[in-house]
Every structure is written in C-alpha cells, then in structure tokens.
Amino acid sequence: MQTIVINKSMVEKHLTMKDAIEAVETAYGEFSAGKTQMPPKKYMYYEKGDLRTMPATFNERGMTGVKVVNVHPENRRIGLPTVMAVIELVDMETGFPIAIIDGTSVTNMRTGAASGVATKWLARKDSETVAFVGAGVQAWLAWLAIKEVMTPKFVHIWSRTLETSERLKKDIIDEGYTGEVHVFTDLQASLYDADIITTTTPSRTPIVKKEWVKKGAHINAIGADAKGKQELETELTASSLVFIDEWEQASHSGEINVPHKAGLIEEMHMTPIGEVINDTAAGRVLDDEITIFDSTGLGLQDIITAWMVYDKVRHMKDVQRIDLLA
Numbered sequence: 001m002q003t004i005v006i007n008k009s010m011v012e013k014h015l016t017m018k019d020a021i022e023a024v025e026t027a028y029g030e031f032s033a034g035k036t037q038m039p040p041k042k043y044m045y046y047e048k049g050d051l052r053t054m055p056a057t058f059n060e061r062g063m064t065g066v067k068v069v070n071v072h073p074e075n076r077r078i079g080l081p082t083v084m085a086v087i088e089l090v091d092m093e094t095g096f097p098i099a100i101i102d103g104t105s106v107t108n109m110r111t112g113a114a115s116g117v118a119t120k121w122l123a124r125k126d127s128e129t130v131a132f133v134g135a136g137v138q139a140w141l142a143w144l145a146i147k148e149v150m151t152p153k154f155v156h157i158w159s160r161t162l163e164t165s166e167r168l169k170k171d172i173i174d175e176g177y178t179g180e181v182h183v184f185t186d187l188q189a190s191l192y193d194a195d196i197i198t199t200t201t202p203s204r205t206p207i208v209k210k211e212w213v214k215k216g217a218h219i220n221a222i223g224a225d226a227k228g229k230q231e232l233e234t235e236l237t238a239s240s241l242v243f244i245d246e247w248e249q250a251s252h253s254g255e256i257n258v259p260h261k262a263g264l265i266e267e268m269h270m271t272p273i274g275e276v277i278n279d280t281a282a283g284r285v286l287d288d289e290i291t292i293f294d295s296t297g298l299g300l301q302d303i304i305t306a307w308m309v310y311d312k313v314r315h316m317k318d319v320q321r322i323d324l325l326a
Contacts, residue, residue: 001091002321004099004314006306011105014312015305017144020113021120023308025277027300028117028245032274035060038300040248048074050226054299057092065089067103067302071226073202083107087306097324099314101306110301112141114245115198115220118293120149121276121283122243123218127195128153133187133208133231134200135159135168138222142198143172150196155181158190160201188212199223199231210236215288221255222295230258232292240290242270243283249296256294270294 030036037057044051049072057064069085076082085103090096119127130152132139136159146152155172157165165183172181184190191197191212198220199208210233213219219240223231237259244250247267251260259265273293275281284291313319 001094001096001098001325003097003324004310005320005322006099006101006309006313007320008102008105010313010319011102011109011309015106015109015309017109017113017116017141017148019308020109020305021116021145021148023305024110024113024301025117027298027304028272028274029277030058030060030274031246031298031300032272032278032280036300038246038298040252041299048072054302056299056303058300058304061304062092063089063303063307064092065303065306067107067299069103069107085302087302089303089306089310099306099310101309103302103306106302106306106309107297108137108141110305111138111222111295111297112145113305114145114293114295114297114301115142115222116145116149117277118220118243118273118295119146119196119218121273122291122293123150123196124216124284124287127218129156129194130154130196130198131156131158131191131194132168132198132200133158133190134223135164136200138200139168139198140171142200142220142222143168146196146198147177152196153179155179156184156190156192156194157181158184158187196220201231202229203231204228206230206233208236209233210239213290215290217290218284219290219292220295221292224253224255224257224294225296226253227257229253229255231255234259234262234264236290237292238264240292241284242292242294243273243276244270244294245273245296245298247272249298250294254294254296255292
C-alpha cells in the first residue's frame with residue numbers, strides 16, 4: 001500500500017468553502033448524535049509555543065485520523081506561520097496511513113466554515129451588517145463562509161492595525177462584493193448596529209463590551225483557543241445564549257474558559273451547536289436574544305474535511321504517492 005501526500009496547493013485547489021461548511025455541519029451533527037469518537041485535545045507546552053494532537057473517528061463513515069498542530073506566536077519573526085498542521089488519515093481495518101495532508105489549509109478552511117455554520121443556525125434571518133473584530137486570515141475565511149449562508153449589505157472592519165483592516169477591505173471588494181465596506185479605528189463604533197460579529201483576535205483581555213452589542217446580534221467567538229484567552233466581556237457572555245462545539249475544549253480553552261473558571265457560567269447554560277443542527281435543542285428563539293458561538297475547533301472537523309479532499313484526489317494520476325514501508 002502507498003500513502004498519498006496532499007500538499008497545501010492541492011487542498012486549496014480542491015476544497016471550496018461550500019464543501020467545508022457541509023463537512024463542518026456534518027461533524028457537529030454526528031458528534032452530538034453519538035456517532036463519533038473524539039478524545040479530548042491534548043497539549044504539550046514549550047517555552048515559545050505549544051503542540052496539540054487531535055484524533056477523531058466517524059464510526060459509521062469509516063473515517064479516522066489525527067491532526068498534529070502547533071501554535072508558536074513568535075514564528076513570524078523567522079518567516080514561518082504561527083500555526084502549522086499535518087493531518088494523517090488512517091485505514092480503519094489495518095491502521096495503515098493512507099494519506100498525509102497539509103493540515104494548515106484544512107484548519108483555516110474548517111475554522112472559517114464554523115462561522116458560516118453558526119451564522120446559518122443562530123443569526124437572525126434579517127441580518128444585514130457583519131462586523132469583524134480582527135482582520136487577519138481567519139477574518140477573511142469567516143467572511144467567505146458567512147457570505148455563503150447570507151447576503152450582507154454592510155461590512156464593518158476593525159483591527160489593531162489600520163493596514164490589516166484596509167487589506168481585508170480590499171480583498172472583500174476585489175472578490176466581487178458590491179455592498180458597503182467600512183474600516184474603523186474605533187472598536188465601539190465598528191460594532192454599531194452589527195447583526196453578526198466575528199472576533200478573531202488573540203486577546204487575553206476582553207475587548208468587546210456588553211453595552212456595545214445590540215439586542216438580537218449573533219457573535220462568532222473564534223480567537224480564544226488557549227487558557228486565559230478571552231475576547232468578550234464576561235457580562236456579555238454570561239447574559240447571552242451560548243452555544244459550544246464541545247464542552248471539554250470550550251471550558252478549557254474557549255471563549256467561556258475564563259468566566260467558567262470564575263464560576264460565572266456553567267455547562268447547563270450552554271447548548272452544543274450539533275443539537276441545534278439535529279433539531280434536538282433550540283437555537284435562537286427570540287429576535288432580541290444575543291447568541292454567542294464559542295468555536296474551539298474539533299478534530300472531527302479536520303478529519304471529515306481532509307477526507308473530503310482525499311476522496312476528490314485519491315484517483316488522480318498526478319497525486320504524489322510514497323511507500324512508507326520501503
């Protein structure tokens with residue numbers, strides 16, 4: 001048997017955002033239905049970063065594998081991405097590694113897709129204004145996902161640097177968006193009248209205040225991915241309807257980790273988004289409710305998304321194949 005190697009350019013060529021949204025939605029649904037195996041994400045901490053392992057299995061689909069991903073914030077100083085990942089897909093019958101896939105591009109796409117899925121299920125149907133807090137790669141991918149599930153009329157952008165905000169604005173316009181795009185230097189002003197807010201910063205100090213968020217807004221909280229990280233004011237989180245991807249990860253390293261540690265929010269007050277997708281729990285009920293999706297990223301999302309790419313390319317003649325047992 002040979003192992004297929006799927007690099008970044010091949011993932012980007014064969015994985016659309018529509019594909020990624022479908023994969024992520026399926027992952028959430030099957031996880032909540034008990035059709036998967038997913039041990040908790042494991043961390044190893046180093047002086048300059050950490051390494052995370054994320055195994056996952058779809059029992060009925062015969063899909064299994066593991067992602068290994070790092071987070072090293074200082075890498076940009078030496079010309080490396082701060083986040084890099086590799087995904088191994090495994091044959092369930094033999095344990096043979098059938099594919100090694102660039103996990104960085106898969107991670108980016110499935111993380112963006114999560115905002116699309118949450119927006120689809122939790123945002124008001126009449127939402128018009130989308131605001132981005134943080135304007136990097138994840139904001140761009142969240143934009144691609146959100147516009148798959150709704151048609152916004154206005155886009156507001158804020159980030160710590162004007163250059164980053166202007167670049168995101170240019171990318172959105174260059175891609176063909178014909179609505180209004182506004183860049184803000186004041187965070188509070190950028191959130192005025194925002195129906196959907198997506199936060200993608202690495203902040204460890206809350207930067208989005210409750211009083212700045214209008215009734216009926218939906219928030220995709222993406223940036224918090226480690227202990228101590230928090231983008232939303234605790235008063236905002238504690239007074240909103242909170243939806244999570246998975247409790248263990250959310251309480252350990254998601255947006256809720258700080259208020260949960262302080263005893264201000266408990267598991268009983270949160271709903272897994274997969275239950276909303278499966279129609280076993282309610283999502284938004286009233287138009288004036290504020291909903292928050294705490295996205296921590298599941299290994300299941302990576303494996304099903306990577307498998308979607310694998311299925312598309314595995315019979316192509318130009319795919320690289322290696323003999324690991326040689």
